[in-house]
Amino acid sequence: MNKTHALTIIQKIKSRPLIGGIIITAFYFFGILGILSESKDWFIEKTAFNLSLSFLILVFYQKNYSLSLLWGFLFCYLIGFTAEYLGVNFGLIFGDYIYPETLGLQLGGVPMIIGINWFLITFCVAAIIFPLKLNIMLKIFIATLLTVLIDFLIEPVAMELNFWNWETNEIPIQNYVGWAIISFLIYSFYAIIKLPLENKISLVLLIWQIIFFACLNLFLVS
Template sequence: MELYPKNKIPISEVRKFLIIFYIVGLVGFIIPFSKPFFITITPYALLLNVYLLAIYHAKYTLKYVLIFLIIFISGYSIEVVGVKTGLIFGSYIYGNALGIKLFETPLLIGVNWLFLSYTAIGIAEKLRIKKWLTLFVAPALMLVYDIVMEQVAPKMDMWNWQNSEVPIRNYVAWYVIAFSFVLLLKAFKIKTSNPLSAILFICQFLFFTALTFLL
């Protein structure tokens, strides 16, 4: 299953594009008059990232598609319960920056759980550590990503916490859920080796880190 002829775009050019893409996004967010526009296009930018990752995924089989769907649906459902009850992560509400919402939860949040699980495993597996350690390192990478995101998300109209405080249980829940998704991918031997995993994860991480200090 080909989503796009890979050989038409050299991977080095895609990496250059992504670096420029995030630099432009960074500038767009820190300039006051352009910030509202960049907030509006945030979901499309994230979907473009996911599409590029999908293009360079090695193969698609029914098993792969089903596991990806399970993570998407599970991640989204957990967030719905979290928003409605406040029991999983704490009390928070989503803003409008992540696009279309169903049950007060952006559909894109399920995609994001899949995106982060997939790319984090890809990075962890390149660290030349024992295979069983990737089960703990990949979720740890996702947790560090979330810690950074929490500092800037309210400023980007992604989500807001009650009393503007992030509960410790949010981070505990994040790690447990991330570990579960990583375990699922590893248990079903889903290959996540992808030439764009590292650059996408790192670009997003540095982007949000920079915005933490610049917004």
């Protein structure tokens, strides 16, 4: 297979977002079933892989690649990771919690994949909210609120699956305030740099993230 033929195949796949949607649907759907099955531990161990795959598919189906996209990713990753580092090591921003080894390779007690997770959520939310014909500050506020609501779904499941653990085994209000602050800063930066948000897979990915945590809240969390 020569380079031209390979590029043609890639372009054909990229022009068919249904393929990416099917892959995401399969991974999240069977992820739900797997975590609710006797093979729970095996599926939980694959969480970092699933997040990495979701990120690669999201980037693959991005319409425009630019420095703004790169800067947006780097800012989101760094501010998200830094906030988590301050939380884990000093109890700042989110509260007192720790990360076990469930989410893979760590730096300073924080999984390297966690910055990717911040980008997946905020990019997908921004891709849905920012195109609306509203005042930019209202868009940022709505995106921030939606992100915090998503975290309400994530937190109980994360504790149940041992993604992270709170010192008192209770989710503090400080955590949600922290999520609101960090999300607001990220969305504000996205708005300033005019992050390119045309992506054929972002809505599907966001919907499945919500379905995933909503289902596990319903059937797994006691």
